[in-house]
Amino acid sequence: MIELEGRLSALRDHARAWADSLRDHALEADRHPDSLDRYLDLPAFSRLASLQIPPEYNDDPLEAGGHRFYLMDPLERVVCFEELARGDLGMLLGAPGAPMAGVLVAELGDDAQKEWFFEYVRKRPVWTFFGLTEPAGGSAALDLKTTLTARPDGAGWLLEGAKRHVGNATRADVGVIFARTGTGPLSVRAVLVETRSPGFTATPVDTLGLRAARLGEITLDSVEVPAERLLGRHLTSTRRGMWGWLRTFNLLRPTVAAMGIGVAQAAYDYVLTGRRVLRQDERIRLAGMGQRIEAVRQLTRRAAMAVAADPSDGYLASAAKMRAARVAEEVTMSAPEFFGPGALLEHPLLEKWARDARGIEYMEGTTNVQRLNVFAGLGRGKLGID
Ligand SMILES: Cc1cc2nc3c(=O)[nH]c(=O)nc-3n(C[C@H](O)[C@H](O)[C@H](O)COP(=O)(O)OP(=O)(O)OC[C@H]3O[C@@H](n4cnc5c(N)ncnc54)[C@H](O)[C@@H]3O)c2cc1C
Secondary structure (H helix, E strand, O other): OOOOOHHHHHHHHHHHHHHHHHHHHHHHHHHOHHHHHHHOOOHHHHHHHOOOOOHHHOOOOEEEOOEEEOOOOHHHHHHHHHHHHHHHHHHHHOOOEOOOHHHHHHHHOOHHHHHHHHHHHHHOOOEEEEEOOEOOEOOOHHHOOOEEEEOOOOOOEEEEEEEEEEOOOOOOOEEEEEEEOOOOHHHEEEEEEEOOOOOEEEEEOOOOOOHHHOOEEEEEEEEEEOHHHEOOOOOOOOOOOHHHHHHHHHHHHHHHHHHHHHHHHHHHHHHHHHOOOOOHHHHHHHHHHHHHHHHHHHHHHHHHHHHHHOOOOOHHHHHHHHHHHHHHHHHHHHHHHHHOOOHHHHOHHHHHHHHHHHHHOOOOOOHHHHHHHHHHHHHOOOOOOO
């Protein structure tokens, strides 16, 4: 059992206060995802944008309970993001800052690229994007079609292709795009791109849940990328591209699992406070839901500690993500049953959480993809099970 010690419980309590402010605006943000900039005054929004930046580039960390937090550590993220997702996952995903692109830049960027990117994000709240999924499919990421071609004059690169289901694509100023320079797996590279670049267009994609995350489709029509924006250029061919983004996914997956736990906890708490008197069978059912949430929480904390120790060890992270997506769906589908027929009409938050939970299945890879990873981990004896 991993209990939170003083430092992490201070972070959790701080995030809880932020979560309440997200909850206050959750339904409105879901209805009007194009005007999230109106929430920039919320600390949960403005402060998140200046976190998740490594200490060497960030002189404004979060202070809570006498401790400093940069939210670069996977366990810190898990603790903080579970609480924020309990407030509202749509708004959390729609917040400015560099939750995904920043982790990749920290892994693959050279000093000048880190300086440029983190300064960009820190100066003022800006949205960023992480462009990997393509219209032909996201699970087979190595089969991506977007091309990165060296310009004939040697002055950089040209991007050509399309991305789909990219969070914050229409609001972002800067982000990363994955593209291939050739045919083999080592030719998949990542570049930093500004959305004002000629040839870059982003249009919204309507979604059923997590609408505030404002997924978008990106079209790249001969977008010029300066040579210095190619990530991993200082690394060997085996250490850049796929190596970097697999580590990035491993580092981020416990956070996505924590988001699923947050959504499940929100629905569970709603039943607990909304139905103070329960029948015996309902009490047993609710207790079972609470136990399942706690079990996935423990697994997720272990997964976060495993990737913090070794970012290439993402097997537990896959197991946690898979279980969290399922518990989020189960609990958000069961919660309305405690309020009788018409619950989804009478309790708009329950209706929203049931929609939002479906999106977790797709973030950072579907359950089938996680299963393949867990299976590989079992074969290598990496899951602590003989
Ligand atoms: C809220 C949200 C935010 C997102 N944010 C981003 C983002 O910021 N950037 C980004 O690039 N993408 C983002 N995505 C996209 C997400 O990464 C993809 O949806 C995901 O990778 C799955 O890809 P796909 O939708 O193309 O489905 P597909 O890959 O086409 O898969 C369809 C189905 O086939 C199954 N399948 C695929 N391959 C296999 C296999 N080998 N074995 C067994 N079954 C398989 C899958 O499990 C799934 O059920 C986001 C998605 C959501 C919902």
